[in-house]
Amino acid sequence: MSAQSLVEGVFGRGTIELYLADSVIVREALMKRAVEVQEMWIAYWESFPHPHSKVHMLRSGYIERPGDYAKSIRIKYMEHGKFMKARITAHDYKAHWIEYGSSRMPEFAPRAAMLSYFGGETTISA
């Protein structure tokens, strides 16, 4: 019997996971990974050329600026009992068009690329 299975046998897997989830090291690692995802998401998006990007005003009066989408990619930390989750979301109004494409935009799918690279799970909305 390996040391790991012995420990699991004595404490139970759920107990070990709870101790790990409550660990400062694990929480710091999660926060570091979340920042890594955020930075790579931005770098991925900025690696595409954006020839039509310019400052302009929408009919609603909102002034759109180059870089708005990248700035809108933010991390939110959520507590679930002793567990912590990090959610990285693009909040810009164009986010779903950038992710899924539109009649005027290709399907860049940066979120799907991050999920392929880092793993994790997604909600089904952009």
Added chain:
Amino acid sequence: MLKVDGLAVSVEKFVVAYLTPTFVNVGTEMEFEAPKPFYLVRRVSGTEDMISDYPCVSVHVFAATRTAAHDAARAMHAKMKALTARVSVTVEGANYGVDYREVEEVPIWVDYDDKTVHRYVGRYTLGLRLLNT
């Protein structure tokens, strides 16, 4: 000597070939004013190791009304869920299959920035073996 660093079958051709017997208007390019419902297949991401390709593929379902798009997307989703390791698909004269199929995103309505069409998008990850070259 066995080499396992080849290319897998094109996932776009594979999914188009899989959906085509069931649905009309399936493709990887959608012309302006294409007949509806239209099923647009696009690879959007994915990874690869020495054994397999793991493409994530989007299937966009376009229709004139939201209800029609919804119903067409549900039918497409049912067909994609029926894609198991037992299914064989013929692409350019050769037979291929998947090791697995995962539903990444159940089809949802996503604005297309065009008032004349409604669109649902589902995403799936497949496991496709690299071909011996």
